[in-house]
Amino acid sequence: RSQYPEQRERDGDFDMRGLLHRDGSVLLHVTRDELRSPAALYTALGCKTAVGFPFKDIATVDSIVLDAPPTADDADARLTLRRLQTAGVGVLAPAAALGAAPIDGAVAIYDLAAIGAAGGALPALPAGALRAAVRVDGSEDDELLLSLARLDAAMIILDVATPLSRVHASRRVFEMLARSKCAAPVILAGTFETPSAEELTIAVGMQLGSLLVDGLGDGVLVSAPRAARTAELRPLSFALLQGSRMRNTKTEFVSCPSCGRTLFDLQTVTAEIAARTGHLPGVAIAVMGCIVNGPGEMADADFGYVGGAPGKIDLYVGKDVVKRAIPMEQACEELVQLIKDNGRWVEKEPAEAEAVAVAA
């Protein structure tokens, strides 16, 4: 089991336990330009806000990675950064970049190859930095990978270099980590050059999800310069963790593949139900096309929406049918009522009313 960062005395006000989430972490790259537009950035990172200040929510990015940290004279970007840190969002940046633009409370990223070339020990942290992270690209030899266990790293960032196969190279790295009993959490990182969001979803699922479902990896750091911005990468990353049975941040939906027996338009109805009930983390809803096989295929869903007859829906709580032959046009609201009756409903939060920002 991974050893997550713990708080140390010299950490002061910086909460280093928030760098990662035990159920699975989401990290995202953030640019200096994004830091200069704080309201948009807080929303993109999934923060709640009040009077201009960000707060962590259930699906807020755990840590951000700055390839180019703002310099000391970039006051606006620095203020945004400080507010994110106060909210508990971790900040990582390459050690060399932090040397030029120090950030208090940051995590300095070192390349394993450079550590190996310099004798195998972590260098002294840059001014202000509190932890080290080590980037591994899968091309390192076994001996170097085995040395990771001796380094005091808050996390390992596994970013497989092309043209290596991400899945195969990653499995080799995990094998070495297991052999050396290295307990540092591993973040699966990748830059995907897919041209569309759909292709990105497939690529990320195949290349990162296939590792996560096997218990390999503690989080993700995805970038996709051609297909998605920060605001789109965050839900994709959380969906990846949820689909890998790691971290639930929204309702879980199970639906049958549909067949000749399907009694309604499965895609349309599932989308309608998802729009109404998609904000209930920890709740699983099955949408099944017929009662012939539907109830038996609902897995362990908490609630079931099952085609009972043409134009009629049966609703289930667990494996028990509790409402029969509801007209389709009422069935979604009846399902909502059923969720409420069983104490599993919470109201959607209204969009945060953003008050006037208070100067720091």
Ligand code: SF4
């Ligand atoms: S649940 Fe019914 S409609 Fe859905 S795939 Fe199975 S048999 Fe077909």
